[in-house]
Amino acid sequence: MGIPGSGLAKGLAVTLRTMTRKSHTAQYPDAQPELPPRTRGVIGLFEENCTVCMLCARECPDWCIYIDSHKETVPPAAPGGRERSRNVLDRFAIDFALCMYCGICIEVCPFDALFWSPEFEYAEEDIRDLTHERDKLREWMWTVPAPPALDPRAEEPKELAAARKTADKLAAAEAAEAAEAAEAAQAAEAAQAHAERGPGETDANGNANRNENGNGAAS
Ligand code: SF4
């Protein structure tokens, strides 16, 4: 049997120890929490990448992704080619009242159209408002943090190399166009100067104008 009152002393010691410790309580919402970049807050949709393949909707264990689409015929890219059909997205919605934040939809999307955003302040008074439609899902996209930097010794991603190649090609085409325009402007200027000089006059290089009949002194 212990000394009478020892339990009380132990309890008071614990209380005193805890009282002197620094508090770790975050004063939310005055102080925003520092969330890690991979926080599963809400899902953003990058619509341009979505091909309406339906994989995310099929794999979602809660069946809380709703997608509607229709088919459109695209004319052939080159004459004599075949017409193609493509899916056009009409509706993309996620019901966050049902979602269990498993991340399967993001993992299975083959076209990088879905991303986690750390935003979490989207509580609603009406449960129906937790179904976020396409426009709202797109808005979340702008809150998705940039991916972490690559390891300096990592190979350049294929997408980046392809984008750089396209940008280089565009820059080269633009430069060629600008050079052509400058050449045309120079030629027009020379023609105007030539027209302004009378027949028989010579320019700074000693070249003479010819008259309408082709007569005139040549340099
Ligand atoms: S996170 Fe999971 S439950 Fe939520 S929409 Fe994606 S697949 Fe469905």
Ligand code: SF4
């Ligand atoms: S898996 Fe990706 S590309 Fe396919 S429908 Fe879902 S979001 Fe769109």
